[in-house]
Amino acid sequence: MNVSEKYKDIRMQTIAFCKHLHIEDYALQVVQFASPPKWHLAHTTWFFETFILIPNSKNYTPFNPDFNFLFNSYYNNVGDRILQASRGNMSRPSTDEIYKYREYVDAKMQELLAEVSDNTIIDLVILGLNHEQQHQELLITDVKYMLGHNPLFPVFNKEYNLVSDVNSHTGTIKINGGVYEIGYQGNDFCYDNELGVHKVYVDDFEINNYLVTNSDFIEFMEAGGYADFNLWLDDGWSWVNANNINSPMYWHKIEGDWHCYSLSGLQKIDPLAVLCHINYYEANAFAEWKGMRLPTEFEWEIAAQQLDWGKRWEWTNSAYLAYPRFKKENGAVGEYNGKFMSNRMVLRGASVATSKDHSRTTYRNFFNPTERWQYTGIRLAK
Amino acid sequence: MNVSEKYKDIRMQTIAFCKHLHIEDYALQVVQFASPPKWHLAHTTWFFETFILIPNSKNYTPFNPDFNFLFNSYYNNVGDRILQASRGNMSRPSTDEIYKYREYVDAKMQELLAEVSDNTIIDLVILGLNHEQQHQELLITDVKYMLGHNPLFPVFNKEYNLVSDVNSHTGTIKINGGVYEIGYQGNDFCYDNELGVHKVYVDDFEINNYLVTNSDFIEFMEAGGYADFNLWLDDGWSWVNANNINSPMYWHKIEGDWHCYSLSGLQKIDPLAVLCHINYYEANAFAEWKGMRLPTEFEWEIAAQQLDWGKRWEWTNSAYLAYPRFKKENGAVGEYNGKFMSNRMVLRGASVATSKDHSRTTYRNFFNPTERWQYTGIRLAK
Amino acid sequence: MNVSEKYKDIRMQTIAFCKHLHIEDYALQVVQFASPPKWHLAHTTWFFETFILIPNSKNYTPFNPDFNFLFNSYYNNVGDRILQASRGNMSRPSTDEIYKYREYVDAKMQELLAEVSDNTIIDLVILGLNHEQQHQELLITDVKYMLGHNPLFPVFNKEYNLVSDVNSHTGTIKINGGVYEIGYQGNDFCYDNELGVHKVYVDDFEINNYLVTNSDFIEFMEAGGYADFNLWLDDGWSWVNANNINSPMYWHKIEGDWHCYSLSGLQKIDPLAVLCHINYYEANAFAEWKGMRLPTEFEWEIAAQQLDWGKRWEWTNSAYLAYPRFKKENGAVGEYNGKFMSNRMVLRGASVATSKDHSRTTYRNFFNPTERWQYTGIRLAK
Amino acid sequence: MNVSEKYKDIRMQTIAFCKHLHIEDYALQVVQFASPPKWHLAHTTWFFETFILIPNSKNYTPFNPDFNFLFNSYYNNVGDRILQASRGNMSRPSTDEIYKYREYVDAKMQELLAEVSDNTIIDLVILGLNHEQQHQELLITDVKYMLGHNPLFPVFNKEYNLVSDVNSHTGTIKINGGVYEIGYQGNDFCYDNELGVHKVYVDDFEINNYLVTNSDFIEFMEAGGYADFNLWLDDGWSWVNANNINSPMYWHKIEGDWHCYSLSGLQKIDPLAVLCHINYYEANAFAEWKGMRLPTEFEWEIAAQQLDWGKRWEWTNSAYLAYPRFKKENGAVGEYNGKFMSNRMVLRGASVATSKDHSRTTYRNFFNPTERWQYTGIRLAK
Incomplete structure (x- = not known):
């Protein structure tokens, strides 16, 4: 084209x-x-x-x-x-x-x-x-x-669901420590925040080739995860309490069963489907509860060729900051990315709501750690 | 009918x-x-x-x-x-x-x-x-x-203006003090808060047969009325300062001239037209500046037969409270009026936006003293 | 002296x-x-x-x-x-x-x-x-x-209690309707807001010669008074819910018994003592529940010679507004009372915390309807 | 001892x-x-x-x-x-x-x-x-x-000033890129967040051997630094505008001269003294204006042996996150550091207010990017 x-x-x-x-x-x-x-x-x-x-x-x-x-x-x-x-x-x-x-x-x-x-x-x-x-x-x-958030839970389109996809892989990928190159190296479009190829050193790490599912998260909920302050970052614990959070966004318990709202309407939670609509604090608390952790954005990028990804935006344990040789462009276009480099965490991957051809392994998405309305999920590492 | x-x-x-x-x-x-x-x-x-x-x-x-x-x-x-x-x-x-x-x-x-x-x-x-x-x-x-409040100031209907009417009377009406009956005495519809005919004693008073105009209020503004704390009630002075108020609602100074938004669009202020969209604090401060006062709702009702009224809801100096024999009806309909009887001031009359046949001299309207989006005006007494 | x-x-x-x-x-x-x-x-x-x-x-x-x-x-x-x-x-x-x-x-x-x-x-x-x-x-x-509000509830002075006084009278006083004079008429000190003697017409009324007690109010609480919206003014109902109110200020339920903090320390509620530390909304809701009402400030002043008063500041059903001939003094002293004449209710009487010689039957105290930290109580009328 | x-x-x-x-x-x-x-x-x-x-x-x-x-x-x-x-x-x-x-x-x-x-x-x-x-x-x-913040600006102690120290070095230190070890390696006390020695790769960089002075910052202010949104992070720009910030904390312009409050009282700004009491946003905007940047916490630690440090806590461009092998201890002591690992930036060094023997090159201090009441300063890198 x-x-x-x-x-x-x-x-x-x-x-x-x-x-x-x-x-x-x-x-x-x-x-x-x-x-x-x-x-x-x-x-x-x-x-x-x-x-x-x-x-x-x-x-x-x-x-x-x-x-x-x-x-x-x-x-x-x-x-x-x-x-x-x-x-x-x-x-x-x-x-x-x-x-x-x-x-x-x-x-x-x-x-x-x-x-x-x-x-x-x-x-x-x-x-x-x-x-x-x-x-x-x-x-x-x-x-x-x-x-x-409309009390009628209207159907937008019977055919748009976007929260029912399941993992197609299992297992864990092991990566050896060492110096790796990070950043976009191709000739096609990328954002300014991906540029400045640079080296990082990472230790040996393991990363799951699948995302956390609804049933995994229900286990966390039933184990009292939302009530155990030891699992939460301090700001996250404040957020849980100030907002009385006890489930992912769009979840409603109706007559004993968890349901969630999707664009095709209210539906029962599919335990096998990949978890969606949790924020960084929830992702972090879940990882803590599992005795694991979120990957850094560098680990994610290094492992990406071998990973099954693209269902959810995946919270990483990296703050959104400039790459070493980041240079914002002059004028209005330079306001695109650089000025958001504080108080946000990096998400990697892409979601089922992401437009076709709008994802790549070097793409850096970023949101405040409180936000849940994107199609976000959890991948664990250690 | x-x-x-x-x-x-x-x-x-x-x-x-x-x-x-x-x-x-x-x-x-x-x-x-x-x-x-x-x-x-x-x-x-x-x-x-x-x-x-x-x-x-x-x-x-x-x-x-x-x-x-x-x-x-x-x-x-x-x-x-x-x-x-x-x-x-x-x-x-x-x-x-x-x-x-x-x-x-x-x-x-x-x-x-x-x-x-x-x-x-x-x-x-x-x-x-x-x-x-x-x-x-x-x-x-x-x-x-x-x-x-749309930055485009769209026209709703070229023929609805509702803020251009002028006084058709001048002069002041004098009423002798004494005991008067207050409350609805007819056989047609009225609200529960108008019922319970009862006597009140009022002193001699005088009440204007016309409302304050835009040019009157511009005088107040130009005399520094919005900046002189001596004219304001304490809560009113806080409101002025917290919201940086310096004109009635919907007024905008454009290239040196005051304009106001009406349903027929943005227009120059007509100095002769009756002032509109001020709250109780502004009404009270204006009266103070004039060395006069707002009438009580009882004075208004007593004088009403002789008054030219119906252009604006007129702020009175009466708090909205129950009449002596007020009785709320049982059930939901009883929630209609009685439960708002605190922190609101009574307005009497009717405005150009009031439906036909929906006004009478005993009608008690009520709003918080901060509110300005109704078609409200000022009548002075002493 | x-x-x-x-x-x-x-x-x-x-x-x-x-x-x-x-x-x-x-x-x-x-x-x-x-x-x-x-x-x-x-x-x-x-x-x-x-x-x-x-x-x-x-x-x-x-x-x-x-x-x-x-x-x-x-x-x-x-x-x-x-x-x-x-x-x-x-x-x-x-x-x-x-x-x-x-x-x-x-x-x-x-x-x-x-x-x-x-x-x-x-x-x-x-x-x-x-x-x-x-x-x-x-x-x-x-x-x-x-x-x-110190979690230790420290004793200020073993001898200051101020919440244990009881009613010394019973019965109800009946007053005939008619025109009465209101306002201070003596030659001693009074505030500017009591001046301007003027007439008011009041209907026949009855007023209790005693104040509501702790046990009366506990009955209200046990009857679900704080949970029945029909008893409350709209602003009062918002206040109850926004603040999770379920008892007067300073009350604490400890091992099944109501206690209250006084300047002599934490103590068990005396059921016979006069109720203290309730606001206008609570006073009004209690009166509604009893099928009675609060007196107006005029009724109170008219009945005052025959009343046993002085234990508590008594909420009236009158908004704090200017008397007909009220004139504020020039300069700073004129700011004393007049500028508070909106959004406040009148209290009459005096409390056990009021200084000696600082009360009279024409005294007009005033507070926001939400406030409870004064020594306030309830007298009923009908 | x-x-x-x-x-x-x-x-x-x-x-x-x-x-x-x-x-x-x-x-x-x-x-x-x-x-x-x-x-x-x-x-x-x-x-x-x-x-x-x-x-x-x-x-x-x-x-x-x-x-x-x-x-x-x-x-x-x-x-x-x-x-x-x-x-x-x-x-x-x-x-x-x-x-x-x-x-x-x-x-x-x-x-x-x-x-x-x-x-x-x-x-x-x-x-x-x-x-x-x-x-x-x-x-x-x-x-x-x-x-x-007391309007009297009281003297705490004539001998405590803490904001008058000046740079004792000049020049810039050049460090070659490569893999370095980060984290505490000694046998004495350190916090859990310094543990987990690990490698990082850094590019070649230069870092100043002196901190930004008051006169440097006054230049920034006089060049309109607080009014030029291009210099600020988005959250920083909101902070500047919401709080009308136009100088470091404790600065007051009195009769044309900048003064600052110190524990020895109000005093004229010493242009040569090291800048104090700025937050991360101000540090970042200043660096942007200079065409330089803040060092990362790793660069700082690598260069530390050669640096003159200890006057101010120095904002770095690193978010406060866990080191790769960070493990919080069990129980209450484990709450010490780990739970603050979101929305905070790392400061390195030590200030004149830091207790003796309470600093080392691996020490990781952390605060919200809005905070200014610590003795904070700026070191530039590129």
């Missing part, structure tokens, strides 16, 4: 997911960290308009001059923006108008792509498409959060 | 207002004290279903058993309910389904009204219709709040 | 109470609404220095120029001040220095009083002494709060 | 510092993260009582059975405890009684030390003494916080 086809394909996938939404779903923001679907649709479009069309397309007229303010996410370099917590205050512009905005920008992008040869621009388009893929995953998780 | 026609008429007015909404507007709650339009539509319908159809209509099947939980507002007697702050978390049930709910209940209500003769039931229907009228006004003020 | 003797006497009473404190007690503020003892000692002294010595005493040198900032309570007219919530941040100036400050000001006051004849000044001194008496009561309640 | 002498010596140093306190200072807690001096005195004593005397000293009678509850800091394994935020609510037990508690425990400890030969016990005593030294530093920083 050339860039123009790739553009069409990826942009179309965003729409394909949204066709299952009701109009009322588009504007809603039920929690600060999740954005309304309408906002995702507009913001990804704003990215192409702001970073590609306006600087490079002659005579380009912005679709609506207010949209820069409305749909800038966090790029301080591109002017004022509304706070993340207020994204759900906006019933207008209407969903219709956002779809028109997408069509308008898509048409202009196709014109531009038909004639462009400058690699800098093409690289920015590729970045924009990767950015769109990240928002495709957030769209899924944000919609799940909204519907999963 | 008989009750059946009245029912149709009032229920239809709710829909008439809503036809100017976009679908995305229906589910949004942008502040805790305002409810989404969809909720108002459903809750007023739930009232008829719960208090009239279920107990009185043979073989009535509730439209959807979940709706009692979803659309109960604050009636603890009728079971669990979702908290007011979470009413905006619900994109589902869809607006379509809510309209079907209304049609379903309306049809059943017409069947019932065709044959009912029991006055207790008819009285409850009348209460339900008055309840619907109260929500019609809240629909207007809640929609205004949502659109007025 | 002349003013000079009265000054000595009242100032000495403040010290007499404090001699039971430990030095560590003096600087502590454990909750926002209670001030540290040291602050009370200094602030009452600051009142005499600021309002009497500085303007009237030739060549007076302020003890320490920082003290105006440190010990101004809420008088915006007298310059900047530290926020009430930060009064406990100050270990310095030391307690010793505060006692020296008192001695210094007392000596200067005696010099002034020896020669002053200006009634305006003498009236201000009287106001200052009444102010000191108010702080004497606050000292008691604030110290009780601090020690009563 | 043998253990018995060491015990006397270290315990005495705690008292030596406290002799400059006023009694009112002992009970005060002005911010959640700082504890009252009295609490430090008691808690360090509680450590010896709970972990050494009670299990090992025959016939030992606890000084006061309530003290376990009062002075347990965060050891969930040793029973209930009062929350850190409430440590300042306690005027009782009195300071006197706490000193008696120390004397009582010290006497019993000397008896025990005279006869003990069990190394496990002696190791625990050594741990207790290191624990005491940590609290000695916290005593200093907590007292500074309390007095530095």
